[in-house]
Amino acid sequence: MTIIRVSQISEYVDQEVTIQGWVYNRTHKGKLVFLLVRDGSGFVQCVAFKGDLDEELFEQIAHIPQESSIRVIGSIRADGRAPGMPGGYELGIKHLEIIQAAGEDYPMALKEHGVDFALEHRHLWMRMPSQWAILRVRATVTRAIREWLDNNGFVQMDTPILTPAACEGTTTLFETPYFDEGMAYLAQSGQLYNEANIFAFGRVYCFGPTFRAEKSKTRRHLTEFWMVEPEAAFTDLDGLMEIEEQFITHIVQCVLRDCPNELKTLERDTTRLEQVCGPFPRISYDEAADLLKQMRDETEDPEQKELLAFEWGMDFGAPHETALTNRFDKPVFVYGYPTQVKAFYMEPWPGRPEVCKSVDLLAPEGYGEICGGSERISDPDLLLERLHQHNLPEEAFAWYLDLRRYGSVPHSGFGMGVERCVSWLCGIDHIRETIPFPRTIKRVYP
Protein backbone atom coordinates (compact mmCIF):
# COMPACT_ATOMS: atom_id res chain seq x y z
CA MET A 1 0.00 0.00 0.00
CA THR A 2 1.43 3.37 -1.03
CA ILE A 3 2.13 5.68 1.90
CA ILE A 4 1.62 9.25 0.76
CA ARG A 5 1.98 12.69 2.27
CA VAL A 6 -1.01 14.97 2.37
CA SER A 7 0.77 17.66 0.34
CA GLN A 8 0.85 15.22 -2.62
CA ILE A 9 -2.78 14.21 -2.33
CA SER A 10 -3.95 15.65 -5.67
CA GLU A 11 -1.76 13.10 -7.48
CA TYR A 12 -3.61 10.13 -5.97
CA VAL A 13 -7.25 10.73 -6.81
CA ASP A 14 -9.20 7.45 -7.07
CA GLN A 15 -6.26 5.50 -5.68
CA GLU A 16 -6.14 3.61 -2.41
CA VAL A 17 -3.37 4.95 -0.18
CA THR A 18 -2.11 5.06 3.41
CA ILE A 19 -1.71 8.29 5.35
CA GLN A 20 0.16 8.43 8.65
CA GLY A 21 -0.52 11.28 10.98
CA TRP A 22 -2.47 12.70 13.89
CA VAL A 23 -6.15 13.42 14.48
CA TYR A 24 -6.35 17.19 14.53
CA ASN A 25 -10.12 17.37 14.90
CA ARG A 26 -13.10 15.08 14.92
CA THR A 27 -16.75 15.71 14.29
CA HIS A 28 -19.52 13.26 13.74
CA LYS A 29 -22.98 13.27 12.37
CA GLY A 30 -24.81 10.04 13.05
CA LYS A 31 -23.54 7.47 10.62
CA LEU A 32 -20.72 9.76 9.39
CA VAL A 33 -17.49 10.68 11.15
CA PHE A 34 -15.14 13.35 9.86
CA LEU A 35 -11.54 13.28 11.03
CA LEU A 36 -9.24 16.14 10.13
CA VAL A 37 -5.86 14.45 9.95
CA ARG A 38 -2.53 16.26 9.78
CA ASP A 39 0.71 14.63 8.76
CA GLY A 40 3.11 17.57 8.91
CA SER A 41 2.84 18.32 5.20
CA GLY A 42 -0.83 19.29 5.31
CA PHE A 43 -4.31 18.65 6.67
CA VAL A 44 -6.79 16.23 5.09
CA GLN A 45 -10.34 15.27 5.92
CA CYS A 46 -10.93 11.54 6.33
CA VAL A 47 -14.51 10.32 6.25
CA ALA A 48 -15.83 7.18 7.92
CA PHE A 49 -19.28 5.93 6.88
CA LYS A 50 -20.91 3.45 9.19
CA GLY A 51 -22.21 1.31 6.33
CA ASP A 52 -18.68 0.78 4.94
CA LEU A 53 -17.01 -0.40 8.14
CA ASP A 54 -17.53 -3.05 10.75
CA GLU A 55 -19.30 -1.73 13.79
CA GLU A 56 -16.39 -2.03 16.24
CA LEU A 57 -14.04 -0.02 14.00
CA PHE A 58 -16.68 2.63 13.34
CA GLU A 59 -17.28 3.07 17.08
CA GLN A 60 -13.53 3.30 17.64
CA ILE A 61 -13.23 6.02 15.01
CA ALA A 62 -16.24 7.88 16.40
CA HIS A 63 -14.55 8.09 19.81
CA ILE A 64 -10.93 8.58 18.87
CA PRO A 65 -9.37 11.32 21.01
CA GLN A 66 -7.92 14.45 19.45
CA GLU A 67 -4.17 14.17 18.67
CA SER A 68 -4.18 10.36 18.56
CA SER A 69 -1.56 9.02 16.17
CA ILE A 70 -3.06 6.92 13.41
CA ARG A 71 -2.45 5.10 10.17
CA VAL A 72 -5.45 5.35 7.86
CA ILE A 73 -6.13 3.51 4.62
CA GLY A 74 -8.67 4.55 2.03
CA SER A 75 -9.23 5.99 -1.40
CA ILE A 76 -8.73 9.60 -2.30
CA ARG A 77 -11.54 11.54 -3.93
CA ALA A 78 -11.87 15.14 -5.03
CA ASP A 79 -14.64 16.95 -3.17
CA GLY A 80 -14.99 20.69 -3.02
CA ARG A 81 -16.60 20.45 0.41
CA ALA A 82 -13.51 18.94 2.00
CA PRO A 83 -11.60 21.32 4.27
CA GLY A 84 -7.88 21.00 4.85
CA MET A 85 -4.57 22.08 3.46
CA PRO A 86 -4.41 21.99 0.46
CA GLY A 87 -8.13 21.11 0.77
CA GLY A 88 -10.61 19.94 -1.83
CA TYR A 89 -9.63 16.28 -1.43
CA GLU A 90 -10.65 13.72 1.14
CA LEU A 91 -9.94 10.13 2.07
CA GLY A 92 -12.80 7.63 2.39
CA ILE A 93 -11.75 5.44 5.28
CA LYS A 94 -11.51 1.69 4.61
CA HIS A 95 -9.31 0.89 7.55
CA LEU A 96 -7.79 2.79 10.45
CA GLU A 97 -5.15 1.72 12.93
CA ILE A 98 -4.61 3.66 16.14
CA ILE A 99 -0.90 3.82 16.89
CA GLN A 100 -1.55 5.57 20.18
CA ALA A 101 -4.83 6.84 21.56
CA ALA A 102 -4.04 10.28 22.96
CA GLY A 103 -5.03 11.21 26.49
CA GLU A 104 -8.44 12.83 26.67
CA ASP A 105 -7.12 15.88 28.48
CA TYR A 106 -5.32 17.48 25.51
CA PRO A 107 -5.07 21.10 26.63
CA MET A 108 -5.05 22.99 23.34
CA ALA A 109 -8.64 23.65 22.36
CA LEU A 110 -9.07 24.59 18.72
CA LYS A 111 -9.89 28.16 19.63
CA GLU A 112 -8.00 31.30 20.44
CA HIS A 113 -5.67 31.23 23.42
CA GLY A 114 -4.06 33.77 25.68
CA VAL A 115 -0.40 34.53 25.13
CA ASP A 116 0.85 32.99 28.34
CA PHE A 117 -1.09 29.76 27.90
CA ALA A 118 0.00 29.40 24.29
CA LEU A 119 3.67 29.96 25.11
CA GLU A 120 3.52 27.63 28.09
CA HIS A 121 2.28 24.97 25.66
CA ARG A 122 4.52 25.92 22.74
CA HIS A 123 5.39 22.23 22.22
CA LEU A 124 1.71 21.56 21.44
CA TRP A 125 0.75 24.97 20.05
CA MET A 126 3.03 24.47 17.04
CA ARG A 127 0.68 21.69 15.85
CA MET A 128 -2.04 24.23 15.08
CA PRO A 129 -2.45 25.47 11.50
CA SER A 130 -1.42 29.08 12.14
CA GLN A 131 1.82 28.07 13.83
CA TRP A 132 2.45 25.30 11.33
CA ALA A 133 2.13 27.88 8.55
CA ILE A 134 4.39 30.48 10.18
CA LEU A 135 7.16 28.00 10.93
CA ARG A 136 7.01 26.63 7.39
CA VAL A 137 7.35 30.18 6.05
CA ARG A 138 10.36 30.56 8.33
CA ALA A 139 11.92 27.42 6.85
CA THR A 140 11.31 28.81 3.38
CA VAL A 141 12.89 32.12 4.34
CA THR A 142 16.02 30.46 5.71
CA ARG A 143 16.29 28.32 2.59
CA ALA A 144 15.89 31.38 0.36
CA ILE A 145 18.56 33.22 2.35
CA ARG A 146 21.12 30.46 1.79
CA GLU A 147 20.04 29.96 -1.80
CA TRP A 148 20.58 33.58 -2.82
CA LEU A 149 23.86 34.00 -0.97
CA ASP A 150 25.26 30.68 -2.20
CA ASN A 151 24.29 31.59 -5.78
CA ASN A 152 25.86 35.03 -5.59
CA GLY A 153 29.37 34.24 -4.54
CA PHE A 154 28.96 34.40 -0.77
CA VAL A 155 30.75 31.65 1.14
CA GLN A 156 29.23 30.48 4.39
CA MET A 157 31.67 30.96 7.26
CA ASP A 158 30.40 30.00 10.68
CA THR A 159 31.49 32.48 13.30
CA PRO A 160 31.95 31.61 16.99
CA ILE A 161 29.14 31.77 19.50
CA LEU A 162 31.49 31.88 22.48
CA THR A 163 33.39 35.14 22.18
CA PRO A 164 35.92 36.97 24.33
CA ALA A 165 34.23 40.37 24.55
CA ALA A 166 31.56 42.66 23.29
CA CYS A 167 31.53 43.03 19.55
CA GLU A 168 30.37 46.60 19.61
CA GLY A 169 30.88 47.38 23.26
CA THR A 170 27.34 48.62 23.84
CA THR A 171 24.76 45.92 24.30
CA THR A 172 24.38 43.70 27.33
CA LEU A 173 25.69 40.19 26.78
CA PHE A 174 25.05 36.80 28.31
CA GLU A 175 28.16 35.60 30.07
CA THR A 176 29.38 32.20 31.06
CA PRO A 177 32.49 31.04 32.95
CA TYR A 178 35.21 29.84 30.60
CA PHE A 179 37.80 27.63 32.31
CA ASP A 180 40.82 29.70 33.38
CA GLU A 181 40.13 32.48 30.88
CA GLY A 182 37.58 34.37 32.93
CA MET A 183 34.23 35.05 31.27
CA ALA A 184 33.15 34.23 27.76
CA TYR A 185 30.16 35.94 26.14
CA LEU A 186 27.47 34.64 23.82
CA ALA A 187 27.84 36.23 20.41
CA GLN A 188 25.67 39.22 19.59
CA SER A 189 27.06 39.38 16.05
CA GLY A 190 29.50 37.56 13.81
CA GLN A 191 30.37 40.69 11.90
CA LEU A 192 33.88 41.34 13.13
CA TYR A 193 34.84 37.76 12.31
CA ASN A 194 33.17 38.14 8.93
CA GLU A 195 35.42 41.11 8.29
CA ALA A 196 38.41 38.82 8.78
CA ASN A 197 36.84 36.18 6.55
CA ILE A 198 36.33 38.47 3.53
CA PHE A 199 40.07 38.95 3.19
CA ALA A 200 40.31 35.21 2.59
CA PHE A 201 37.07 34.59 0.70
CA GLY A 202 35.92 37.93 -0.75
CA ARG A 203 32.24 37.54 0.07
CA VAL A 204 31.04 35.62 3.11
CA TYR A 205 28.06 35.21 5.38
CA CYS A 206 27.39 33.79 8.78
CA PHE A 207 23.99 32.54 9.80
CA GLY A 208 23.10 31.41 13.26
CA PRO A 209 21.63 32.26 16.62
CA THR A 210 22.51 35.56 18.25
CA PHE A 211 22.11 36.56 21.87
CA ARG A 212 21.23 39.83 23.53
CA ALA A 213 20.76 40.09 27.27
CA GLU A 214 18.99 43.44 27.11
CA LYS A 215 15.75 43.63 29.03
CA SER A 216 13.74 44.46 25.96
CA LYS A 217 10.06 43.67 26.33
CA THR A 218 8.44 44.42 23.01
CA ARG A 219 6.88 42.54 20.13
CA ARG A 220 10.09 43.06 18.16
CA HIS A 221 12.62 41.51 20.55
CA LEU A 222 13.81 38.09 21.62
CA THR A 223 16.87 37.31 23.73
CA GLU A 224 17.87 34.56 21.28
CA PHE A 225 17.22 35.22 17.60
CA TRP A 226 18.60 34.23 14.23
CA MET A 227 20.56 36.65 12.15
CA VAL A 228 22.19 36.31 8.75
CA GLU A 229 25.15 38.61 8.20
CA PRO A 230 26.63 38.93 4.71
CA GLU A 231 29.89 40.85 4.31
CA ALA A 232 31.55 41.79 1.02
CA ALA A 233 34.98 43.12 0.09
CA PHE A 234 35.32 45.85 -2.54
CA THR A 235 31.77 47.02 -1.81
CA ASP A 236 30.71 50.52 -0.86
CA LEU A 237 27.40 51.68 0.60
CA ASP A 238 25.64 51.85 -2.78
CA GLY A 239 26.87 48.35 -3.62
CA LEU A 240 25.57 47.14 -0.27
CA MET A 241 22.10 48.51 -0.95
CA GLU A 242 22.03 46.74 -4.32
CA ILE A 243 22.90 43.48 -2.60
CA GLU A 244 20.22 43.99 0.03
CA GLU A 245 17.45 44.73 -2.43
CA GLN A 246 18.22 41.69 -4.58
CA PHE A 247 18.48 39.55 -1.48
CA ILE A 248 15.18 40.70 0.03
CA THR A 249 13.42 40.48 -3.33
CA HIS A 250 14.53 36.87 -3.68
CA ILE A 251 13.30 35.95 -0.21
CA VAL A 252 9.89 37.54 -0.77
CA GLN A 253 9.43 35.89 -4.15
CA CYS A 254 10.41 32.46 -2.81
CA VAL A 255 7.82 32.76 -0.06
CA LEU A 256 5.12 33.90 -2.49
CA ARG A 257 5.99 31.03 -4.83
CA ASP A 258 6.47 28.23 -2.29
CA CYS A 259 4.08 29.11 0.53
CA PRO A 260 0.72 30.08 -1.01
CA ASN A 261 -1.15 27.68 1.27
CA GLU A 262 0.67 28.91 4.35
CA LEU A 263 -0.04 32.56 3.50
CA LYS A 264 -3.67 31.68 2.85
CA THR A 265 -3.91 29.91 6.20
CA LEU A 266 -2.55 33.07 7.81
CA GLU A 267 -5.01 35.19 5.80
CA ARG A 268 -2.07 37.27 4.66
CA ASP A 269 -2.95 39.92 2.08
CA THR A 270 -0.25 39.20 -0.48
CA THR A 271 -0.93 42.17 -2.76
CA ARG A 272 1.53 44.28 -0.78
CA LEU A 273 4.18 41.56 -0.90
CA GLU A 274 3.78 41.14 -4.65
CA GLN A 275 4.98 44.74 -5.11
CA VAL A 276 8.25 43.99 -3.36
CA CYS A 277 10.99 43.91 -5.96
CA GLY A 278 14.07 46.08 -6.31
CA PRO A 279 15.03 48.84 -6.62
CA PHE A 280 13.78 50.09 -3.26
CA PRO A 281 13.40 53.79 -2.48
CA ARG A 282 16.45 55.32 -0.81
CA ILE A 283 16.17 58.33 1.46
CA SER A 284 18.81 59.94 3.58
CA TYR A 285 18.47 60.32 7.32
CA ASP A 286 18.20 64.08 6.72
CA GLU A 287 15.29 63.59 4.32
CA ALA A 288 13.64 61.17 6.76
CA ALA A 289 13.97 63.73 9.55
CA ASP A 290 12.32 66.37 7.31
CA LEU A 291 9.53 63.93 6.42
CA LEU A 292 8.88 63.24 10.08
CA LYS A 293 8.74 66.96 10.83
CA GLN A 294 6.29 67.42 7.99
CA MET A 295 4.11 64.54 9.23
CA ARG A 296 4.20 65.92 12.75
CA ASP A 297 3.07 69.32 11.49
CA GLU A 298 0.28 67.78 9.42
CA THR A 299 -1.28 65.57 12.08
CA GLU A 300 -4.13 66.89 14.20
CA ASP A 301 -3.86 64.11 16.74
CA PRO A 302 -1.93 65.42 19.78
CA GLU A 303 -0.95 61.89 20.83
CA GLN A 304 0.52 61.20 17.39
CA LYS A 305 2.29 64.59 17.48
CA GLU A 306 4.03 63.61 20.69
CA LEU A 307 4.96 60.16 19.41
CA LEU A 308 6.53 61.70 16.34
CA ALA A 309 8.57 64.24 18.30
CA PHE A 310 12.03 64.15 16.79
CA GLU A 311 15.27 66.08 16.61
CA TRP A 312 18.21 65.66 14.29
CA GLY A 313 20.72 63.31 15.91
CA MET A 314 18.20 60.92 17.46
CA ASP A 315 17.78 57.36 16.35
CA PHE A 316 14.32 56.45 15.11
CA GLY A 317 11.87 54.85 17.53
CA ALA A 318 9.16 52.40 16.53
CA PRO A 319 6.54 55.16 15.90
CA HIS A 320 8.97 57.00 13.60
CA GLU A 321 9.71 53.87 11.60
CA THR A 322 6.02 53.05 11.30
CA ALA A 323 5.17 56.55 10.12
CA LEU A 324 8.01 56.56 7.59
CA THR A 325 7.30 53.14 6.11
CA ASN A 326 3.60 53.89 5.75
CA ARG A 327 4.57 56.39 3.05
CA PHE A 328 6.02 53.64 0.82
CA ASP A 329 4.74 50.44 -0.82
CA LYS A 330 8.14 48.77 -0.75
CA PRO A 331 10.85 48.38 1.84
CA VAL A 332 12.73 51.66 2.12
CA PHE A 333 16.42 52.35 2.72
CA VAL A 334 17.34 55.07 5.17
CA TYR A 335 21.05 55.86 4.89
CA GLY A 336 23.50 58.27 6.43
CA TYR A 337 22.63 58.13 10.14
CA PRO A 338 24.36 60.39 12.67
CA THR A 339 27.68 58.88 13.71
CA GLN A 340 26.81 59.23 17.39
CA VAL A 341 23.91 56.74 17.28
CA LYS A 342 25.79 54.08 15.35
CA ALA A 343 28.63 51.65 16.02
CA PHE A 344 32.30 52.63 16.14
CA TYR A 345 33.36 50.84 12.95
CA MET A 346 31.21 52.72 10.44
CA GLU A 347 32.88 54.74 7.67
CA PRO A 348 32.30 58.50 7.96
CA TRP A 349 30.46 60.30 5.20
CA PRO A 350 32.94 62.15 2.99
CA GLY A 351 33.02 65.78 4.11
CA ARG A 352 30.44 65.21 6.85
CA PRO A 353 32.05 63.52 9.84
CA GLU A 354 28.84 63.81 11.91
CA VAL A 355 27.18 61.36 9.51
CA CYS A 356 28.26 57.79 8.70
CA LYS A 357 27.82 55.43 5.76
CA SER A 358 25.19 53.31 7.47
CA VAL A 359 21.91 52.05 6.08
CA ASP A 360 18.83 50.49 7.63
CA LEU A 361 16.18 48.75 5.59
CA LEU A 362 12.68 49.38 6.91
CA ALA A 363 9.94 46.93 5.96
CA PRO A 364 6.54 48.30 4.90
CA GLU A 365 3.20 48.01 6.70
CA GLY A 366 4.71 49.28 9.92
CA TYR A 367 7.15 46.40 10.43
CA GLY A 368 10.19 48.65 10.71
CA GLU A 369 13.85 47.76 10.67
CA ILE A 370 14.69 44.32 9.32
CA CYS A 371 18.24 44.97 8.11
CA GLY A 372 20.99 47.14 9.49
CA GLY A 373 24.32 47.60 7.76
CA SER A 374 27.13 49.90 6.81
CA GLU A 375 30.34 50.46 4.95
CA ARG A 376 33.13 49.73 7.43
CA ILE A 377 36.06 51.95 8.25
CA SER A 378 39.02 50.79 6.15
CA ASP A 379 41.68 53.21 7.41
CA PRO A 380 43.70 51.79 10.34
CA ASP A 381 44.42 55.13 11.98
CA LEU A 382 40.80 56.23 11.96
CA LEU A 383 39.66 52.87 13.30
CA LEU A 384 42.13 53.10 16.18
CA GLU A 385 40.91 56.61 16.94
CA ARG A 386 37.31 55.38 17.09
CA LEU A 387 38.22 52.52 19.41
CA HIS A 388 39.73 55.03 21.81
CA GLN A 389 36.73 57.35 21.54
CA HIS A 390 34.45 54.46 22.51
CA ASN A 391 36.74 53.38 25.37
CA LEU A 392 37.27 49.97 23.83
CA PRO A 393 40.42 48.02 24.81
CA GLU A 394 42.95 48.17 22.00
CA GLU A 395 44.50 44.77 22.86
CA ALA A 396 41.19 42.95 22.40
CA PHE A 397 40.85 44.44 18.93
CA ALA A 398 44.46 43.90 17.85
CA TRP A 399 43.45 41.24 15.32
CA TYR A 400 40.68 43.49 14.00
CA LEU A 401 43.14 46.35 13.46
CA ASP A 402 45.45 43.92 11.64
CA LEU A 403 42.78 43.57 8.95
CA ARG A 404 43.32 47.26 8.03
CA ARG A 405 47.09 46.93 7.95
CA TYR A 406 47.41 44.06 5.50
CA GLY A 407 45.59 44.88 2.30
CA SER A 408 42.68 46.95 3.57
CA VAL A 409 39.83 47.53 1.08
CA PRO A 410 36.47 49.28 1.18
CA HIS A 411 33.99 46.72 2.43
CA SER A 412 30.43 46.58 3.65
CA GLY A 413 27.97 44.25 5.29
CA PHE A 414 24.60 44.01 6.92
CA GLY A 415 22.60 41.86 9.31
CA MET A 416 19.04 40.71 8.84
CA GLY A 417 16.87 39.46 11.68
CA VAL A 418 15.11 36.32 10.47
CA GLU A 419 12.22 36.61 12.92
CA ARG A 420 11.44 40.19 11.99
CA CYS A 421 11.49 39.27 8.34
CA VAL A 422 9.15 36.30 8.90
CA SER A 423 6.79 38.46 10.99
CA TRP A 424 6.51 40.90 8.12
CA LEU A 425 5.99 38.22 5.46
CA CYS A 426 3.38 36.42 7.59
CA GLY A 427 1.68 39.63 8.67
CA ILE A 428 1.76 38.75 12.35
CA ASP A 429 2.33 41.24 15.10
CA HIS A 430 4.75 39.48 17.46
CA ILE A 431 8.04 37.84 16.54
CA ARG A 432 7.73 35.19 19.26
CA GLU A 433 5.53 33.11 16.93
CA THR A 434 8.19 33.04 14.23
CA ILE A 435 10.69 30.79 16.04
CA PRO A 436 9.88 27.27 17.26
CA PHE A 437 10.84 27.90 20.88
CA PRO A 438 11.07 31.62 21.63
CA ARG A 439 13.36 32.92 24.32
CA THR A 440 12.21 36.13 25.94
CA ILE A 441 13.28 37.95 29.05
CA LYS A 442 10.56 36.14 31.03
CA ARG A 443 10.62 32.73 29.38
CA VAL A 444 13.04 29.87 28.84
CA TYR A 445 10.38 27.12 29.01
CA PRO A 446 9.71 24.89 27.20
Add this chain to the structure above:
RNA sequence: UCCUCGUUAGCUCAAUUGGCAGAGCGAGCGGCUGUUAACCGCUAGGUUCCUGGUUCGAGUCCAGGACGAGGAGCCA
Protein backbone atom coordinates in the same frame (compact mmCIF):
# COMPACT_ATOMS: atom_id res chain seq x y z
C1' U B 1 15.17 50.35 34.79
C1' C B 2 10.52 53.29 33.96
C1' C B 3 5.10 53.79 32.61
C1' U B 4 0.27 51.31 31.85
C1' C B 5 -2.81 47.08 32.25
C1' G B 6 -4.18 42.13 33.67
C1' U B 7 -4.82 37.37 36.91
C1' U B 8 -12.41 33.92 38.05
C1' A B 9 -13.77 26.13 35.45
C1' G B 10 -8.86 22.65 31.00
C1' C B 11 -9.43 27.34 27.44
C1' U B 12 -11.76 32.36 26.28
C1' C B 13 -14.38 35.42 29.28
C1' A B 14 -18.96 37.49 32.26
C1' A B 15 -20.72 38.55 37.20
C1' U B 16 -25.04 45.57 37.77
C1' U B 17 -24.33 49.54 44.30
C1' G B 18 -20.48 44.72 48.39
C1' G B 19 -25.69 40.10 48.50
C1' C B 20 -26.73 32.16 45.97
C1' A B 21 -19.97 31.23 41.28
C1' G B 22 -22.05 31.97 35.50
C1' A B 23 -21.81 31.35 29.87
C1' G B 24 -19.53 29.67 25.42
C1' C B 25 -15.84 26.37 23.88
C1' G B 26 -13.21 21.88 25.33
C1' A B 27 -14.07 16.75 27.88
C1' G B 28 -17.58 12.37 28.76
C1' C B 29 -22.46 10.05 27.41
C1' G B 30 -26.69 10.02 23.93
C1' G B 31 -29.08 11.73 18.95
C1' C B 32 -28.51 12.93 13.61
C1' U B 33 -25.44 10.54 6.15
C1' G B 34 -21.81 16.11 4.47
C1' U B 35 -19.54 18.45 8.92
C1' U B 36 -16.28 23.26 7.88
C1' A B 37 -15.46 26.92 15.11
C1' A B 38 -21.68 21.80 12.91
C1' C B 39 -26.17 21.37 15.65
C1' C B 40 -29.59 19.33 19.80
C1' G B 41 -30.02 16.99 24.89
C1' C B 42 -27.64 15.35 29.50
C1' U B 43 -23.24 14.95 32.91
C1' A B 44 -18.72 16.18 35.24
C1' G B 45 -15.65 20.31 36.15
C1' G B 46 -14.01 26.24 41.12
C1' U B 47 -8.08 27.53 46.75
C1' U B 48 -12.13 33.66 42.01
C1' C B 49 -3.20 34.45 41.91
C1' C B 50 -1.24 34.80 47.33
C1' U B 51 -1.18 37.11 52.38
C1' G B 52 -3.56 40.29 55.59
C1' G B 53 -7.45 44.05 56.56
C1' U B 54 -12.58 46.52 56.46
C1' U B 55 -17.66 44.38 56.67
C1' C B 56 -23.38 40.79 59.05
C1' G B 57 -21.45 39.43 54.20
C1' A B 58 -15.65 40.38 49.56
C1' G B 59 -14.62 37.76 42.80
C1' U B 60 -15.94 43.01 43.84
C1' C B 61 -13.35 47.72 48.66
C1' C B 62 -8.18 48.73 51.17
C1' A B 63 -2.75 47.43 51.98
C1' G B 64 1.34 44.45 50.73
C1' G B 65 3.31 40.66 47.57
C1' A B 66 3.76 37.08 43.31
C1' C B 67 3.25 36.14 38.24
C1' G B 68 2.24 37.77 33.34
C1' A B 69 1.31 41.20 29.20
C1' G B 70 1.86 45.80 26.30
C1' G B 71 4.89 50.03 25.57
C1' A B 72 9.56 53.17 26.37
C1' G B 73 14.88 52.88 26.22
C1' C B 74 18.28 49.53 23.23
C1' C B 75 18.44 46.99 18.94
C1' A B 76 17.83 42.68 14.24
